C-alpha cells in the first residue's frame with residue numbers, strides 16, 4: 607500500500623518509523639511518503655493560509671498549494687488515489703472504516719490546520735478522486751496530524767503480513783462479525799500484586815468458565831462505558 611501524507615508539519619510523522627508501522631515500511635508492505643505542503647508555495651513566506659471570506663476568527667488554508675500538491679501526487683504514481691481529509695466534521699473513524707481503508711491501494715492524507723482547508727479543494731477531491739472526510743472523535747484538535755497518526759496505525763496493522771499472528775486480529779473486540787462489546791480485563795503473572803489477586807476463575811484451567819466470565823465482564827463494561835453499543839440488543 608502506498609501512503610502519502612501532506613502537512614505543514616512533516617516532523618509530526620517521525621514516529622511512523624517505529625514499531626509495527628516502521629517494520630511494515632522497512633519490509634516493503636507500506637511505501638510511506640511525507641510531504642511538506644510549503645514545497646508547493648511560491649511566495650517568500652511560504653504562505654499556506656489566509657483570512658476567511660465572510661469574516662470570523664481563525665485562518666483558512668489556501669487552495670493553490672493544495673491544488674498543486676494533489677496534481678503532483680497524482681503524477682507521481684498511477685495507483686488510484688483515495689484522499690483522506692481528517693476533520694471533526696467527518697465520518698467517525700471506526701474499526702469498520704479502518705478495514706475499508708486497508709483495502710485501498712493508495713491513501714493520500716491531507717492535513718488541515720486552523721479552520722480547515724478551502725472548501726473548493728475538498729469539492730475538487732470529491733470530483734476527481736475518492737474522498738473520505740474522517741473524524742477521530744467529537745473533540746477539536748489543532749490540525750489533522752494526530753488524527754492521521756492514529757488512522758495510519760489502525761490501517762497498517764490490518765495489512766497482510768504486518769501482525770505476526772493474524773488470529774489476534776480476528777479475536778479483537780471490534781473485528782468484523784464480532785460482538786460489539788468492549789474487551790474484558792486481562793491479567794498476567796504474578797498471581798498477586800500489591801495484595802490484588804488475579805480472579806480465581808482465570809487460574810482454574812476451566813476454559814468454559816473462563817469464557818463465561820470474560821463474556822460477563824465484557825457485557826458489564828459495555829453497559830457501564832458504552833451503553834450506546836448495546837442499543838437494540840436483547841438484554
Ligand code: ADE
Nearest residue numbers: 692693694741742747753
Ligand atoms: N482535526 C481537528 N480535529 C479533528 C478531529 N476530531 N478528527 C479529525 N481531524 C481533526
